[in-house]
Each structure stands twice: as C-alpha cells, then as structure tokens.
Amino acid sequence: MNWRPYFAVVWDSFHAAMASRVLWAAMLAIWILLAMLAPIGVREDYTTTFRFFDVYNGTRMKAMLAQGMVDPDQKDAPLGRIAAAMPEELSRKLQRVGEGDEVRIPLPMLTDALNELIDQDFKLATNAPDADEESGETSEKASDSRHWYDAQAWQETVRLRELRELDEKPAEELADSLIRRRARLRIEAALPGVFEARSARSVLLTYGTLDFPTGFEIDRTQFESLFNQFVIPTLVHWLLGFVLVFLGVLVTASMIPDMLQTGSLHLLLSKPVSRPALLLAKFVGGCAFVFLCVAQLVIGLYLIAGMRLEIWNPRILWCIPVAVFLFAVFFSVSVPAGLKWRSPIISIAAAGALAAICLVFSIIAGVFDTRIVQPERISGLVRAGDDLISVTNGGGLNRMDEDQQQWVPVIESKAMSNDRVLRPVAIDDDHVLTARIRNGKFNPFGSGSLDLIVLARDNDWKPQPGLRLPTATERLIPIGLTDKSGSGQTLAVNTADLLITQNRDILSSIGKQVKEESDDPDSDSDGGADGRSPRGQSADSIGAWLSTLVTMQGGATEEFVSILPRNVALSPPIRLAVPLDAADLNGESASESTRLLILNGSQLQQLVPDGDPTENVWQRDLTADLPRSDTPLPPVLAASNRYVVASTGDEVARVFTTKDLSEIFAGDWPDDIAPLSLHAVAEDLFLVVTTEGSGHLLRVVEKQGDEPGSENHPLQVVATLPVDEIETAMVEFTPDSSVVQLVVAHDVDRVSEFHVSSQADTADLSVVRSIEPKRSFWRRVDRYGIGLLELLTPQVLALGDTTAGMVSGKKAFIVGGGDMEAGEVVRYGIATPIISCGVFIAVMLTLSCVYFARSDF
Structure with a gap:
C-alpha cells in the first residue's frame, strides 16, 4: 500500500492549520505565559x-x-x-x-x-x-x-x-x-x-530574587505532591483542556468543509486513496497542530519545573498525549457535523454542544455522588454478638437486618453533613459505644457538649446518652473484656491526651446494675480517682472558672481520667494499637498484659500500667525513633503479640519486635503497596488496606541468610482479598480456634466476610458470605440512570483525574488524613475515562467514515 498520498493529505491539513492566525496568536500567548512563569523558583529554609x-x-x-x-x-x-x-x-x-x-x-x-x-x-x-x-x-x-x-x-x-x-x-x-x-x-x-x-525545613516560593509576599510555606515533599497532583493537572485540565482545545476547534472547524469544496474534493479523490483513509488522514492532520501547541507548553512547563523548582518529573510529558486525546474527542464530533452541513460554524456548534452535554451530565453525576452515594459509604464497622453495626460518611449509624438483608438506620445519614460519628466499638456482646460530634467533620472540637452514645441490645440498639466525653475525642478503644461485673476499660483519645474510664461506669450511666468487683473494696463509680495520674485530675478539683477551660482543651472530666505520662506529648497525626497477647486469645484477663503502642510523629512509644491497671497510672517503657515523614499518605500502625508494623507515611514499611521494639526491617512495601490502614490478624499476619481500595494479607518472615530476592522480603503478600473499593475492614478473633474472621465493607455499603487460617505459610482465605443490601430508589437511579448517561457520553472532565494520576504516579490521594481515623480517599479513575473517550472517538470516526464513503459529494 502506498502511504505517500495519505502523508500528503496530513501535511496539507497541517499546513492549512499553520496558516491560521489563531494558531500563531495561541503560540505567542504560550511563549508569553512561559516567560512569565520562568522566574518562579523555590528556596528551602528552616520552618x-x-x-x-x-x-x-x-x-x-x-x-x-x-x-x-x-x-x-x-x-x-x-x-x-x-x-x-x-x-x-x-x-x-x-x-x-x-x-x-x-x-x-x-x-x-x-x-x-x-x-x-x-x-x-x-x-x-x-x-x-x-x-x-x-x-x-x-x-x-x-x-x-x-x-x-x-x-x-x-x-x-x-x-x-x-x-x-x-x-x-x-x-x-x-x-x-x-x-x-x-x-x-x-x-x-x-x-x-x-x-x-511539620518538617524542620520548608519550601518558600520566589519570583526572581524576591520572596513571594504570601504565607506560602510547606514541606518539600508536600510541595512536590501539590505541584504534581494539583498544579500541573489543573493547568492541563483548564488551560490545555479548554483554552487550547477551544482554539483547536476554531482552527480545525473549516478543514472538512474546505475539503468538500468541488475543486478540492475532486483533486483529492483523483489520487489513489480511499475515502475513509482520506478522512482519517484529515483527522490526524487536524490533531497534529494541536500537538505542536501542547508540546511547546508542556515541555516548557517541564523545563521550568526542573530548572526553577527542582522537580524533574518526566511524567509531566504525559500531559501531551492526554491533551491531544481530549481535543480528539471534540474534533471527532466536529468532523461529522462538517460532513453533513459543510459549515464551519455548525462544526464549532457541535463541539460546543458536546462540551455542554458533558458538563451538565458531569454536574448531575457529581450531585448524585455527593448527595446520594457518599453519605451511605461505610467508614467503620463493629460486631456485637450476631449484630453488625456501621457508621457512614454522612454522620449516620446503621444496624444490619439479617432477615431483610439491608441496613436499618439508627442515626440517619445526611448529605453534606458536617457531623461526625466516631467509629463504634463493642465492650461486650450487648453494648456498643460511639459518639456524635456536631459540626465535627472538619473541627475535632465541633460544637456543643460531647456525650458518649451507648447502644444496648435490650433497648433495641437505640442510642442512649452516657458519660460526658472529653472534648475533641477522636477515637474510642476498648481495653480488656467486659463481664457481668463491668470489668474492662474504655480509652478515649483526643488531640492531646489519653483518657480512660471503667466500663462499669458506662453501664451505670444508662441505668444498668453492675456487680462491684469483690476483690476491690475501695473501688467506686469514679473509676479509682485516688490512683490517678498527676495529669488525670478531675475537672471539679479546680475552680469552676477554670473547669470550662480544661474542658475546652480536651482535658480530664469527672468520668475520664488522663493516663498520658508527663514525659509524653501527643502531636497529630497519631495512631494507636493494642497488641493482642496470648492471654486475650485464650479468653483470660488481659489487664496485666495491657499495653498501648503510640505512633506519635516520628516516634513509636509503648505505654504500660504502672502497677495496678485500675489505678490509672501509666508510664512509658519502650521507644523507637522513626524518620519524620512529610508525604500525604497517612501513618499506619498495627501490633500483634510478636511483631509491630508501622509506617509514618513515607512509603517505607518498618517491622519491630513487640518485646523490645527493636527494628528488624525497614524498606519498601511489597508490590508497591500504598497503605491506608493496617490490622493485626495473627502473630505474624497483617491485613493492609491500600489507598487503591484493595486488601492484602502480609506475613512477616524473618530473613534466613543474605540471599537477595523478593522471596526473602520480610513482608510477603500471601493472599489478596477478592473485592475492590474497600471502604473499611474489621478483624474478629475466635478464642477457641486459629481461624480469624475478616469483615470488609466495600463498594459503598456491601459487606463480605472471610475466614483466614493463620497456620499455613500461605494464609488460607475463604469467603464465608457476602451481603449486598437493597438499594434505595435514588441509589438505583444513580446506578442505572446516571451510570447509563456516563456510559453513553465521553468522560472528558474525568480526564483531569487521569492526568493527575499519570503525573503524580499515584492512584489516589488522601483528604484530611491528620486525625485519628483515615482521611477521605479520592481515587483516580485513570483507565475508565480513557476507555470512555476512546470508544466515543472510534464510534464517531466510524460513523463519519461510513457516511463519507456512501455519500455522493
């Protein structure tokens, strides 16, 4: 086949575009923009x-x-x-x-x-x-x-x-x-x-030799992440995606009508070319000049980023094909319009109509996602006996009705709600604890008083107000098991303190009659105030004019006593873990072996009770230093009775022994895992949920010898959960068996349960059941109605996520990951928009070629 005629057509189309004054004006604007951006630089100094x-x-x-x-x-x-x-x-x-x-x-x-x-x-x-x-x-x-x-x-x-x-x-x-x-x-x-x-050093923006007169001062790693995930994608999405694409449509709108002129078309068809190939050649020629403009801008930005900002990221060059691909979507609509009506104005109008349709559909899909889907996403799970209870992103609390296979609201979820419900915890098979922080989604203090919410089985799981919680409580952690005497404790963690109370006091606050422990005649309902830590003074031990200030700071209340030693200060974000000891697995009392591990900034610390745990006096006995991290990934921490696995968010996994916190490994996560949360499953088995929404079981295997190879990696992936879009996970231990049960919430509100046998070298993972709750009317509209619209229209606006994912090399980023819980995860849809737009281009060009081949011009 002779390709020279087709290259001649492509060159002719490119030459026609180069003759446009709009093109030269666009290229001049690009060079002016690059000249204005060139003096921008950075300098690094101490924070x-x-x-x-x-x-x-x-x-x-x-x-x-x-x-x-x-x-x-x-x-x-x-x-x-x-x-x-x-x-x-x-x-x-x-x-x-x-x-x-x-x-x-x-x-x-x-x-x-x-x-x-x-x-x-x-x-x-x-x-x-x-x-x-x-x-x-x-x-x-x-x-x-x-x-x-x-x-x-x-x-x-x-x-x-x-x-x-x-x-x-x-x-x-x-x-x-x-x-x-x-x-x-x-x-x-x-x-x-x-x-x-914060990192000890920060990056400051400069323009030439002058510092920017703004308060822009962030860590180097955060600056690179901001540049790669937001600045470059925004420039490509808006500057390239709308300005240059619009200019490209203006310039190329006349190509097809001009080709259909009597003299031009006869001359082209006189050559040994087919009509479909001729049309495709014209299409490629139209894209070529857009490639020229985009390449100048992107390469200029790449050089400025490297030479001035010291960010040599070759993935920025991926913006060139993405921008050209975006233009091809609109040009593929302009081509059939030009064939049918032979008018440049109608061709431009057709491309504009497609942009309007995509924008409207995107807004509708965004509204449904924000107001219908997101509030129903499960963010926490707990099981009390046979009942499964979940908390949602919309500040709601649900209980699973096993007979109807659907979630029954305990506290209604609300779209755009600023309230936050703490992740629920079970203190026994009949009682679940949580709290609702008014306006606490972005402010840990929220507004108004904060009371513990107790859900009891004998009260049909209806919320009952309990003890007064310390202000700004972000997480509740059960310590020990609660029996008929109300033994066991609950830890409230806020932004600056660890405060503890007795579970019998919680049950008493809702009218439960609990039996006092016979071996502790001095115990009372205040949780052993006589043995409190010096930092654990009750708010009423000082004047009333200061008690309000103590409450505002999240200090101790009448019911909750501080156990944080004086030589320990919390600096958000922090993570806590309670190592699961053999005594816990056998159902014995765990009070003597209770330990708390805190990942606090760049230090891993272990707290243990100083004497009788009921005296509420704790001390720090072990520490391990970790490098400070400035990446947007959240820190993760999990501990078994043998190993502690931690990461400060720097994409480096660290394994310690629980006995003395000695580090036995520091290196990359296997298979490029980006962890979002971590859970101990067995003494050497851990479940990691990634930012991409997948779940992997990792086994800690201490190296034998110095042989290189992935098989000697101390963290080995032994199984992968067969579900995607994981929202949260929970581990349930069975005292009389080596089998552990995993409960995973995924795909908004679905729940799957797995059995894991931790005896084999490769964990035996089996599916127990999967629950798919019935969708509401509006959820069905979103799935089938909005989903159909997204299927039929090209997802051009979602190409911004594609660009961000390609440039940053990440598949997700975290919003608000500084608190005790994992922040909101925004996952990039990299492949889906490309497939959607690619199919649309192929369909439109096929229709154009068929029409051009069968029509008489």
Missing part, C-alpha cells in the same frame, strides 16, 4: 513561623492561652509566660475567654501573635551581647519586660530531640533561621497537642 494551617486544634490553643492568662498556678509556667507576652488586644480577648465569655478569635490573629514572640526571641538573642556592652540599663529593661522564655520553666515540657540539641548551643553559633526555629519549637513544647507535626 520558623506559624501559619494558620499549622494549627490542628485552634480551640485548644485558645483555651490553653486563656488558662495561662487567668490561672495563678500557670504564672511562671511556660503557658503563663507565653500568655502574658500576648499583644494587648489579644490579651483582652483571652482574658474574657478565661472569665467564661464566648469570644471568637481568628486563627491568623493567634498565629501572628506567636510569630511576634518568635521575632522578640530572635531580637533578644542577636542583640543581647551588644546591650550588655553598652550599659546595664538595656539588660535590666529586658528583665523588667519579662521575656516569655525561661530555660528552667521549659525543663518541665516535653521537648523534641531537635529542640534539646538547639538549646545546648549558644545563640552565636546558630544561624538566624535556626534561632527562629528554636523559638518556634519552644512555643510548640509549651502548647502540646495544638500544632500538627
């Missing part, structure tokens, strides 16, 4: 100032500063010294908060005041030698002004190793940025649980 997005717990910070302002006991403590140094206007507001008034204080106002303290410390540290040389008056004046930092006062705080090292060095040996960094760390030590963990 020295506070930004409003550094504050994880603004309500706690306001309450702590107010307490430091009004509590006489805090006058010479770090908290009181910082509060006393606040600006005059802010001091008046904090004073009113301390007196019980409701005062709204914007976060930027608080962070600006803290930044002023950093400036004061920097000026004092750099000017102190000169002041001493001139006279003693300056030094005396500084003493009278009562500088906020005092080395002796800060000895009582929990200081990071970085701060301890900086405090040991004199100021003259530190660079200016390190002096400011030291001041920031001192403030963080005085306000534990307020700020989210």
